[in-house]
Amino acid sequence: MRQHSQSMSPCPATSPLSAPISTGGSTHAATGSRSSALLGSTCPPTAPWSAPSAGAGTSWLSPGGRRRSPPAPASTTRTTPGCPLSPLLTSSTTRPSPMRILFGERPYWWVLDTDYYGNNSAPEIQQFPLTCETGPGSPSGHAMGAAGVYYVMVTALLSAAGGEKQSRTLRYWLLWTVLWIGFWAVQVCVCMSRVFIAAHFPHQVIAGVFSGMAVAKTFQHIRFIYRASFHRYLGITLFLFSFTLGFYLLLWTFGVDLLWTLEKAQKWCSRPEWVHIDTTPFASLLRNLGILFGLGLALNSHMYQESSRLKQGQQLLPFRLGCIAASLLTLHIFDAFKPPSHTQLLFYALSFCKSAAVPLAAVGLIPYCLSQLLGTQDKKAA
Numbered sequence: 001m002r003q004h005s006q007s008m009s010p011c012p013a014t015s016p017l018s019a020p021i022s023t024g025g026s027t028h029a030a031t032g033s034r035s036s037a038l039l040g041s042t043c044p045p046t047a048p049w050s051a052p053s054a055g056a057g058t059s060w061l062s063p064g065g066r067r068r069s070p071p072a073p074a075s076t077t078r079t080t081p082g083c084p085l086s087p088l089l090t091s092s093t094t095r096p097s098p099m100r101i102l103f104g105e106r107p108y109w110w111v112l113d114t115d116y117y118g119n120n121s122a123p124e125i126q127q128f129p130l131t132c133e134t135g136p137g138s139p140s141g142h143a144m145g146a147a148g149v150y151y152v153m154v155t156a157l158l159s160a161a162g163g164e165k166q167s168r169t170l171r172y173w174l175l176w177t178v179l180w181i182g183f184w185a186v187q188v189c190v191c192m193s194r195v196f197i198a199a200h201f202p203h204q205v206i207a208g209v210f211s212g213m214a215v216a217k218t219f220q221h222i223r224f225i226y227r228a229s230f231h232r233y234l235g236i237t238l239f240l241f242s243f244t245l246g247f248y249l250l251l252w253t254f255g256v257d258l259l260w261t262l263e264k265a266q267k268w269c270s271r272p273e274w275v276h277i278d279t280t281p282f283a284s285l286l287r288n289l290g291i292l293f294g295l296g297l298a299l300n301s302h303m304y305q306e307s308s309r310l311k312q313g314q315q316l317l318p319f320r321l322g323c324i325a326a327s328l329l330t331l332h333i334f335d336a337f338k339p340p341s342h343t344q345l346l347f348y349a350l351s352f353c354k355s356a357a358v359p360l361a362a363v364g365l366i367p368y369c370l371s372q373l374l375g376t377q378d379k380k381a382a
């Protein structure tokens with residue numbers, strides 16, 4: 001599971017975040033209305049690049065650089081006049097109905113925010129340092145990532161071990177059983193941990209696992225990604241970035257806030273330091289684009305072509321083991337580097353570069369260095 005490290009700016013002193021998360025009876029009601037009053041009620045979207053920095057007065061920078069209008073009284077915040085509400089998109093000031101857990105509400109804020117419990121006290125939910133995710137809860141990103149990655153690993157190992165369908169041995173089926181049991185064990189652990197820390201409802205993690213597997217399976221059949229030129233990778237990176245930003249801004253002009261979850265997280269997380277900038281959807285987008293860009297760069301580099309030659313040579317096993325060990329070490333070092341989060345643009349730019357450097361190192365640089373090393377040894381031995 002990913003480590004979170006970049007905490008967002010602290011919340012306002014008057015925010016419910018600084019109050020204990022007691023949900024019982026009057027405490028909850030008081031907290032809810034106070035925080036509603038702190039948030040704007042005129043459908044104010046959040047800029048995709050801006051973490052919900054809750055400075056005093058709770059003003060957030062909008063894409064146009066304008067500051068949000070001052071908050072309206074609590075009584076006006078249960079519905080948001082003028083907002084084109086749909087089940088999926090809503091202002092954070094709208095109180096979630098029970099049905100909305102299907103559309104991205106997370107349990108840690110939903111129980112505090114909903115009017116489902118009426119005058120009864122809501123269940124008390126404990127929060128943890130990893131609870132306060134800022135993106136929508138459906139489907140779970142962790143479950144999706146774990147399912148996608150492990151699905152690729154399991155199917156790749158099986159296809160390497162399998163050979164022809166007709167000639168599969170008992171050993172193959174034993175391996176098949178062990179690998180798939182391992183796969184599902186990992187998924188169950190990931191899902192249970194996400195539900196345990198109240199970051200997700202169960203259906204969200206289940207949706208995450210199945211969508212992760214579907215994405216992995218789809219990309220296994222898209223062969224062109226293995227041969228695509230660097231220009232193609234660059235083009236896709238730029239397209240995804242501009243499309244996402246453009247779509248966000250388009251909806252923003254119509255008063256629809258795709259990032260409604262940011263404020264929910266900041267409003268209901270029991271500790272401001274648990275709200276991390278690297279969990280925002282925009283941070284996630286830049287990380288993924290960085291990986292795509294770095295992969296394109298690596299696959300089309302001279303280093304990759306040089307190292308591919310050795311892959312057909314004699315020293316395949318030491319080469320592969322060396323690549324695995326060096327890559328794991330390098331990734332560990334990369335992981336230790338946390339981009340500074342005080343300047344958001346710098347944070348996002350460094351996140352992009354860091355993510356691009358990962359495939360560049362693992363696919364380009366490390367295999368190249370090892371192939372040179374082993375190649376030199378071969379020449380000496382000859």
Ligand SMILES: O=P(O)(O)OC[C@H]1O[C@@H](O)[C@H](O)[C@@H](O)[C@@H]1O
Nearest residue numbers: 133140141142143199278279284
């Ligand atoms: O939806 P979950 O399981 O809470 O996971 C959220 C995470 O999902 C990942 O896919 C994103 O890269 C992270 O930025 C994000 O924090």
